[in-house]
Amino acid sequence: MRKQLGAIRGVKVGDKFRYRAQLNIVGLHRHFTNGIDYIKSRDGKILVTSIVDSGRYANNMQCSDVLIYSGEGGNSPFNKLKPTDQTLERGNLALKNSTEAQTPVRVIRTFKLSKSSCYVYYGLYIVEHLSKERGQFGKMVYKFRLRRKAGQPEITFKL
Amino acid sequence: MRKQLGAIRGVKVGDKFRYRAQLNIVGLHRHFTNGIDYIKSRDGKILVTSIVDSGRYANNMQCSDVLIYSGEGGNSPFNKLKPTDQTLERGNLALKNSTEAQTPVRVIRTFKLSKSSCYVYYGLYIVEHLSKERGQFGKMVYKFRLRRKAGQPEITFKL
DNA sequence: TAGACGTAGA
DNA sequence: TCTACGTCTA
Numbered sequence: 001m002r003k004q005l006g007a008i009r010g011v012k013v014g015d016k017f018r019y020r021a022q023l024n025i026v027g028l029h030r031h032f033t034n035g036i037d038y039i040k041s042r043d044g045k046i047l048v049t050s051i052v053d054s055g056r057y058a059n060n061m062q063c064s065d066v067l068i069y070s071g072e073g074g075n076s077p078f079n080k081l082k083p084t085d086q087t088l089e090r091g092n093l094a095l096k097n098s099t100e101a102q103t104p105v106r107v108i109r110t111f112k113l114s115k116s117s118c119y120v121y122y123g124l125y126i127v128e129h130l131s132k133e134r135g136q137f138g139k140m141v142y143k144f145r146l147r148r149k150a151g152q153p154e155i156t157f158k159l
Numbered sequence: 160m161r162k163q164l165g166a167i168r169g170v171k172v173g174d175k176f177r178y179r180a181q182l183n184i185v186g187l188h189r190h191f192t193n194g195i196d197y198i199k200s201r202d203g204k205i206l207v208t209s210i211v212d213s214g215r216y217a218n219n220m221q222c223s224d225v226l227i228y229s230g231e232g233g234n235s236p237f238n239k240l241k242p243t244d245q246t247l248e249r250g251n252l253a254l255k256n257s258t259e260a261q262t263p264v265r266v267i268r269t270f271k272l273s274k275s276s277c278y279v280y281y282g283l284y285i286v287e288h289l290s291k292e293r294g295q296f297g298k299m300v301y302k303f304r305l306r307r308k309a310g311q312p313e314i315t316f317k318l
Numbered sequence: 319t320a321g322a323c324g325t326a327g328a
Numbered sequence: 329t330c331t332a333c334g335t336c337t338a
Contacts (some may be wrong), residue, residue, distance in 0.1 A: 215333035
């Protein structure tokens with residue numbers, strides 16, 4: 001399985017996929033459930049390769065080039081464990097490192113229409129800011145602001 | 160998605176698949192995690208269409224035309240809930256009904272070789288007997304004995 | 319071995 | 329809403 005930062009050969013912005021398994025196969029995002037995928041860089045720091053925004057967390061879903069993405073852990077509205085403060089490790093740490101390194105992050109967003117849904121590759125983003133806020137369950141949540149790199153095709157849907 | 164008893168057009172005995180998602184796509188087995196898939200027949204009884212033997216439960220893995228398949232619920236060695244007696248509902252009830260109706264069941268078995276694995280379609284089986292035993296956790300477990308229908312191709316592997 | 323924005327069907 | 333023989337990486 002490919003592990004790399006940036007664009008994936010053969011995958012175009014706007015490409016659609018039915019299952020997370022397909023994202024894995026083409027190399028866009030290796031995990032089946034994790035929202036944040038990352039690799040270890042030469043200097044030992046982990047950097048984000050891709051994120052999937054399925055709409056489970058309280059992310060900003062505006063139709064703009066800016067995406068607010070919640071960190072992982074402790075606050076999923078659907079898991080049954082009791083909420084906890086998010087920690088700066090694993091995916092969250094990788095997103096912080098990516099903010100500093102300004103490396104490109106592949107963004108995949110879920111598009112829902114009535115009962116069906118698909119994953120859409122939105123292209124490359126840069127993490128430009130992170131903040132720590134109190135989430136809906138009263139616990140600390142990381143919020144990452146990603147901005148879409150300029151010059152990429154618009155995403156359009158045939159309805 | 161197709162819901163039917165018996166063979167699936169276009170799928171041959173011995174066909175191999177990487178993911179449960181693919182079993183769903185071709186119509187062999189609709190569930191992503193459930194081991195037992197079933198439909199409601201004309202007279203209102205539920206009948207098994209297919210089972211997946213992933214080796215999670217304590218099934219009989221002999222290389223023969225007989226497969227002992229454990230019922231679902233209460234005794235998965237990997238779930239963290241406390242073991243309970245299995246009940247004759249859902250998949251277990253459907254398997255019992257299939258025993259009486261002698262309807263064909265598609266069998267998919269996991270084949271593991273070192274770290275990789277795949278799902279192999281073994282063809283059609285008939286459920287010929289069920290029993291209730293005390294399982295490894297001291298709780299009651301249904302055991303279903305399935306026999307492969309005669310006249311189907313042998314399964315071979317290139318190693 | 320655990321953790322994670324999975325899936326479909328009842 | 330819940331259950332269920334998922335599936336990957338660290």
